[in-house]
Amino acid sequence: MALLAACVAMQARAQTDEIQVYDAQIAAPGVFNLTWHDNFTPSGQQTAATPGLLMPHHTLNGVPEWGYGVTRWFEAGLYLPLYSVTADGRVLLDGFKLRALF
Structure with missing residues (x-):
């Protein structure tokens, strides 16, 4: 079955944003965390x-x-700073985002 799935798999498309997965752990009160x-x-x-x-290429x-x-x-x-480094070496700062984990 796995071989069949691999043979008919569609082409993957690159995406520019990361999918973030959290494990339900949060920092203890008063503790700073950096990821x-x-x-x-x-x-x-x-x-x-x-x-x-x-353009996402490279x-x-x-x-x-x-x-x-x-x-x-x-x-x-x-999230600070959001950044991108392009294929031609330009560094772009894309702002920030606030987030909350419960």
């Missing part, structure tokens, strides 16, 4: 779908995720 997320697209779209958009995207344990059941977080 680094990076995603490199070795082969992706080489032209922008809309002028000004990022692009590294990442963000440090800063967390702080507020209570034993709540962790506040900040």
Whole structure:
């Protein structure tokens, strides 16, 4: 069955954003936490779908995720800075995001 699935598998498409999976653990109250997320697209779209958009081909995207344990059941977080390093070496800062884990 696995061989059949491998033979008929569709072409995978590169995506520029990382899918983040959490294991339900949060930082203890008063504890800072840092997790680094990076995603490199070795082969992706080489032209922008809309002028000004990022082309994923040979692009590294990442963000440090800063967390702080507020209570034993709540962790506040900040993704800062969101960044991309393009195939031609440009470093782009893409802002920040707030997040909460319960």
